[in-house]
Amino acid sequence: MKNKKVAEMLxxxxxxxxxxxxxxxxxxxxxxxxxxxxxxxxxxxQVWKQxxxxxxxxxxxxxxxxxxxxxxxxxxxxxxxxxDQSPRELFDLLAVQxxxxxxxxxxxxxxxxxxxxxxxxxxxxxRLAELPGMGEKRxxxxxxxxxxxxxxxxxxxxxxxxxxxxxxxxxxxxQSEAQLGRLSPAGSLRRGKESxxxxxxxxxxxxxxxxxxxxxxxxxxxxxxxxxxTKGSILFNDRIxxxxxxxxxxxxxxxxxxxxxxxxxxxxxxxIARAAGYKINEYGIFQAEKNVGGRREEEIYEALGMSWxxxxxxxxxxxxxxxxxxxxxxxxxxxxxxxxxxxxSAYSDGQLTLEEMARHVADMGYDYMSFCDHSQSARYANGxxxxxxxxxxxxxxxxxxxxxxxxxxxxxxxDIRADGSxxxxxxxxxxxxxxxxxxxxxxxxxxxxxxxxxMRNPYVDVIGHPTGRLISRREGFAIDLNRILQVGAETGTAxxxxxxxxxxxxxxxxxxxxxxxxxxxxINTDAHSPEHLAMVHFGIATARRGWVRKEDVINCLPxxxxxxxxxxxxx
DNA sequence: GCCGTTTTCGGCCCGACTGTTTTCAGTCG
Numbered sequence: 001m002k003n004k005k006v007a008e009m010l011x012x013x014x015x016x017x018x019x020x021x022x023x024x025x026x027x028x029x030x031x032x033x034x035x036x037x038x039x040x041x042x043x044x045x046q047v048w049k050q051x052x053x054x055x056x057x058x059x060x061x062x063x064x065x066x067x068x069x070x071x072x073x074x075x076x077x078x079x080x081x082x083x084d085q086s087p088r089e090l091f092d093l094l095a096v097q098x099x100x101x102x103x104x105x106x107x108x109x110x111x112x113x114x115x116x117x118x119x120x121x122x123x124x125x126x127r128l129a130e131l132p133g134m135g136e137k138r139x140x141x142x143x144x145x146x147x148x149x150x151x152x153x154x155x156x157x158x159x160x161x162x163x164x165x166x167x168x169x170x171x172x173x174x175q176s177e178a179q180l181g182r183l184s185p186a187g188s189l190r191r192g193k194e195s196x197x198x199x200x201x202x203x204x205x206x207x208x209x210x211x212x213x214x215x216x217x218x219x220x221x222x223x224x225x226x227x228x229x230t231k232g233s234i235l236f237n238d239r240i241x242x243x244x245x246x247x248x249x250x251x252x253x254x255x256x257x258x259x260x261x262x263x264x265x266x267x268x269x270x271x272i273a274r275a276a277g278y279k280i281n282e283y284g285i286f287q288a289e290k291n292v293g294g295r296r297e298e299e300i301y302e303a304l305g306m307s308w309x310x311x312x313x314x315x316x317x318x319x320x321x322x323x324x325x326x327x328x329x330x331x332x333x334x335x336x337x338x339x340x341x342x343x344x345s346a347y348s349d350g351q352l353t354l355e356e357m358a359r360h361v362a363d364m365g366y367d368y369m370s371f372c373d374h375s376q377s378a379r380y381a382n383g384x385x386x387x388x389x390x391x392x393x394x395x396x397x398x399x400x401x402x403x404x405x406x407x408x409x410x411x412x413x414x415d416i417r418a419d420g421s422x423x424x425x426x427x428x429x430x431x432x433x434x435x436x437x438x439x440x441x442x443x444x445x446x447x448x449x450x451x452x453x454x455m456r457n458p459y460v461d462v463i464g465h466p467t468g469r470l471i472s473r474r475e476g477f478a479i480d481l482n483r484i485l486q487v488g489a490e491t492g493t494a495x496x497x498x499x500x501x502x503x504x505x506x507x508x509x510x511x512x513x514x515x516x517x518x519x520x521x522x523i524n525t526d527a528h529s530p531e532h533l534a535m536v537h538f539g540i541a542t543a544r545r546g547w548v549r550k551e552d553v554i555n556c557l558p559x560x561x562x563x564x565x566x567x568x569x570x571x
Numbered sequence: 572g573c574c575g576t577t578t579t580c581g582g583c584c585c586g587a588c589t590g591t592t593t594t595c596a597g598t599c600g
Contacts, residue, residue, distance in 0.1 A: 024583090025572070025583050028572085028573095029572035030572075032572095032573085033572085057573095058572090058573070058574095060573050062573085097598090098597095098598070100598050100599085101597095103597075103598090133590090133596075134591085135591060138589085138590060138591080141589085141590090187600090198600090200600090226588055226589075227588095228587065228588060229587095230587075231588070233600095243600080245587095258585085261600080263584095266585085267584055268584095269584085270585070271583080271584070273584085274584075280584080282585080283586095
């Protein structure tokens with residue numbers, strides 16, 4: 001799949017055009033096409049071969065020509081030409097906060113700034129400050145931007161951002177009890193994205209200036225990026241930016257809508273509003289000068305003739321059209337979940353005994369669960385030889401007597417070996433209640449074929465973490481998802497949404513493709529200790545971002561129906 | 572560069588904050 005490569009090139013052209021002062025509308029056209037292509041699950045090269053590029057939203061004649069050129073020659077000439085007239089490290093330079101395309105162009109033209117090192121040099125020797133429109137403070141801000149390029153530029157996992165956001169919200173509540181009304185996360189965190197660039201908060205208050213002051217002076221603030229009457233922005237522990245927007249009650253809904261984004265969703269929404277004679281901003285929705293809503297977020301959507309759109313869907317991936325037609329999916333919620341199906345115990349590499357762990361799972365409110373400890377060849381994870389597996393099966397039978405009506409299934413996470421065979425024989429698998437098959441080794445050896453082979457096994461219920469990605473460490477293995485989805489639809493094998501924050505695998509876009517292909521999903525935490533169990537909320541957020549309904553998820557089946565769903569019951 | 576139940580040309584979301592200004596451009600979200 002060259003989708004990512006093409007998207008990256010189009011994005012680079014957007015950066016280059018911006019640097020060269022092109023009109024923003026052209027730049028935005030490139031960025032939009034880049035985003036749409038990066039979110040496609042279909043192989044762009046196939047679409048190109050079939051002459052269907054024009055079907056891609058945002059891709060017109062000009063961009064079709066670029067894409068065509070890329071697949072024929074491996075590059076886009078315009079990109080090369082622009083690169084030749086630009087600083088060597090343009091993309092790095094543009095990543096510096098407070099150093100935008102206009103300033104970069106000025107520094108390049110007047111001082112020959114080509115690289116981050118050049119930029120540091122002209123800051124230090126004072127030449128940058130002498131340019132027109134520059135001054136001491138602007139240069140100081142650019143210097144800070146350069147310093148934090150490494151730390152502050154990286155995305156932070158939802159697993160890190162969520163508790164931090166809660167801490168900040170608790171602090172604001174404590175400090176400002178009397179004058180603080182509604183308070184909510186916004187931005188990509190509220191949309192449930194797997195990683196976030198910053199944390200956004202919206203607060204309801206009549207005294208914004210005061211709240212902003214408390215916010216920017218809270219412990220952990222290592223830099224104040226801005227502090228006005230309605231908006232404060234800080235760097236927390238030199239690592240993550242947190243923005244707080246403070247608005248009066250009459251604007252809270254509008255501000256929450258605006259600040260939740262995504263940017264692309266808001267742009268589409270405002271286009272529709274404008275066409276219908278409305279104007280939306282963070283203070284409300286207006287018809288002529290008349291405020292027709294803004295206290296609650298729902299009012300914005302209702303004024304435009306659509307139902308309220310769950311934040312997880314707000315990515316301009318068709319949710320606005322669906323909302324206008326009243327056809328939004330009813331997304332899965334945690335309350336729909338009847339079971340946790342992938343939990344480890346001390347029989348392999350989990351922390352707790354079966355009973356300890358099972359009690360924690362039951363406390364989550366589920367009706368049943370499945371232990372899925374590792375199979376024999378997973379040496380690194382204390383995988384179970386067959387005698388120990390049998391021992392575990394007996395122990396689980398005894399446990400069920402103690403814990404009824406809560407039901408504990410005896411499952412396994414069986415390794416898919418390098419040759420595509422499974423790590424236990426069919427005879428052994430047949431004795432188990434539930435089987436997750438996962439690739440844990442030989443990532444580069446034909447992962448698609450091995451996965452497909454596992455799916456064809458009658459005892460395999462679920463493919464665990466199907467792409468093998470680790471968000472902070474590695475790309476997934478190169479699987480052909482469309483083929484896997486085809487086979488999944490044939491065999492009835494489900495794919496996992498592994499909720500562990502560093503996996504979230506399948507991700508939102510792939511999960512959506514699975515549902516569209518008619519493949520069931522299984523949302524699990526892969527918990528190795530009790531505190532992991534709460535990560536199910538990240539998995540559910542990811543599923544919701546993938547337009548997943550409870551009907552699509554086997555964990556939402558009552559136990560009796562779950563058993564009927566399994567392939568073995570149809571053998 | 573894209574796109575059309577108001578358009579095949581003329582639009583394209585909207586505002587806060589900052590720093591440099593002398594009325595506003597640049598950056599950011």
